[in-house]
Amino acid sequence: MTYQGMTTLNIALIHHPVVNKIGDVIGSAVTNLDIHDIARTARTYGISRYFISTPYEDQQQLVRELLAHWQTGHGSTYNPARKDALSMVQLTNSLDEVIDTLTKQYGKRPLVVATSALLRENSVSYQDLGQKITKGEPVLLLFGTAHGLAPEILQVTDVTLPPIKGGTNYNHLSVRSAASIIIDRLLGS
Amino acid sequence: MTYQGMTTLNIALIHHPVVNKIGDVIGSAVTNLDIHDIARTARTYGISRYFISTPYEDQQQLVRELLAHWQTGHGSTYNPARKDALSMVQLTNSLDEVIDTLTKQYGKRPLVVATSALLRENSVSYQDLGQKITKGEPVLLLFGTAHGLAPEILQVTDVTLPPIKGGTNYNHLSVRSAASIIIDRLLGS
Numbered sequence: 001m002t003y004q005g006m007t008t009l010n011i012a013l014i015h016h017p018v019v020n021k022i023g024d025v026i027g028s029a030v031t032n033l034d035i036h037d038i039a040r041t042a043r044t045y046g047i048s049r050y051f052i053s054t055p056y057e058d059q060q061q062l063v064r065e066l067l068a069h070w071q072t073g074h075g076s077t078y079n080p081a082r083k084d085a086l087s088m089v090q091l092t093n094s095l096d097e098v099i100d101t102l103t104k105q106y107g108k109r110p111l112v113v114a115t116s117a118l119l120r121e122n123s124v125s126y127q128d129l130g131q132k133i134t135k136g137e138p139v140l141l142l143f144g145t146a147h148g149l150a151p152e153i154l155q156v157t158d159v160t161l162p163p164i165k166g167g168t169n170y171n172h173l174s175v176r177s178a179a180s181i182i183i184d185r186l187l188g189s
Numbered sequence: 190m191t192y193q194g195m196t197t198l199n200i201a202l203i204h205h206p207v208v209n210k211i212g213d214v215i216g217s218a219v220t221n222l223d224i225h226d227i228a229r230t231a232r233t234y235g236i237s238r239y240f241i242s243t244p245y246e247d248q249q250q251l252v253r254e255l256l257a258h259w260q261t262g263h264g265s266t267y268n269p270a271r272k273d274a275l276s277m278v279q280l281t282n283s284l285d286e287v288i289d290t291l292t293k294q295y296g297k298r299p300l301v302v303a304t305s306a307l308l309r310e311n312s313v314s315y316q317d318l319g320q321k322i323t324k325g326e327p328v329l330l331l332f333g334t335a336h337g338l339a340p341e342i343l344q345v346t347d348v349t350l351p352p353i354k355g356g357t358n359y360n361h362l363s364v365r366s367a368a369s370i371i372i373d374r375l376l377g378s
Contacts, residue, residue, distance in 0.1 A: 006356065006357060007356075033222055033363075033365075036363070037363045037365055037366050040361055040362055040363055040366065041355075041362060041363075041366045043357070043359045043361075044353070044355035044357060044359050044360065044361070044362055045355035045356060045357070046355065046356050046357045081359070081361045082361075084359065085359070085361065164233070164373070164377070165377075165378055166230075166233035166234035166235065166372075166373075166376060166377065167195065167196075167234060167235050167376060167378070168195060168232070168233060168234070168235045170232045170233050170270070170273065170274070171233065172229055172232075172233070172270045172271075172274065173229055173230060173233055173369070174222075174225070174226045174229055174230075174365075176222075176226055176363075176365055176366065176369075177226050177229065177230045177365065177366070177369035178369075180362070180365075180366035180367075180369045180370050181369050181370060181373045181377070183355075184353070184355075184370045184373065184374070185373070185377075187355060187356060188353070188354075188355065188370070188374075189354055189356070
């Protein structure tokens with residue numbers, strides 16, 4: 001991995017534990033475009049690392065094959081810009097592993113921030129969190145697949161960003177869209 | 190179509206004419222997630238209509254089948270929120286047809302706005318365009334697939350939004366991410 005992020009913001013896309021539409025804790029399948037789209041946005045904004053978190057070996061193998069195609073296979077010469085974006089993607093087993101990795105890297109535990117379609121306690125504004133990143137504070141921002149992060153994930157987060165409101169009562173953004181909007185709100189000019 | 194948009198912003202995703210990586214004018218294939226993701230974002234922000242523009246009959250048929258699945262088929266009961274978002278999607282042959290439709294609806298030609306990964310003349314700021322929409326001015330915002338809108342499309346647009354900058358020199362956002370970020374910048378609180 002040669003890419004050096006230009007900010008202290010790291011993101012993780014969690015595939016387990018997340019919840020389904022009735023609130024059961026589940027694991028979700030990896031979606032190709034979640035990896036591509038969010039990596040391209042992350043690369044645009046100088047994010048440090050984009051962790052794909054899944055404990056399932058078959059899903060991990062899919063991610064490895066996708067990354068190999070774009071990093072060393074045909075995709076790497078066909079589309080060097082995509083290789084560049086995907087170079088920041090790191091496969092991981094669990095949120096605990098992500099926090100351990102970043103704690104070693106920065107010499108301190110990062111601020112762990114949840115995103116949610118619901119307003120939760122301990123919320124932090126986009127402006128305040130953006131300023132922390134600008135000042136160089138290590139931050140790990142979590143996105144949930146399926147219908148969002150499970151309670152056990154929320155319990156280990158320090159703060160939560162408020163939900164994205166668009167002036168309607170509809171709150172069913174794709175995780176790809178939500179991640180792009182949130183990253184722009186934090187780091188866009 | 191029962192959905193009534195809460196704003197005077199309309200968007201169109203153009204599949205022809207667009208350019209490929211070396212600047213040739215081409216037509217692109219419709220991508221399922223372009224329809225889903227951008228419709229969900231558009232619905233979140235109260236956009237009036239989301240036009241899918243392609244002149245190709247086989248591509249139009251794919252779009253019709255997708256919309257039928259979610260509007261009257263199994264998808265409509267499996268995921269009513271998706272039905273809701275996709276109810277604003279309208280299939281169309283060309284940009285001219287979109288402009289005609291909106292001109293009849295509003296009684297005047299909408300302001301036609303291009304998006305681009307390059308800075309162009311006649312640029313309008315996100316803030317100024319957002320204020321025009323808030324004041325009720327009819328606006329049609331265009332997104333290009335492939336490597337962007339063709340010159341003949343740019344020639345009929347009135348103004349262009351500046352490219353999204355993320356503090357790096359990387360400008361390869363997916364159209365799904367770019368549309369989400371731009372709509373949030375125009376209509377987000």
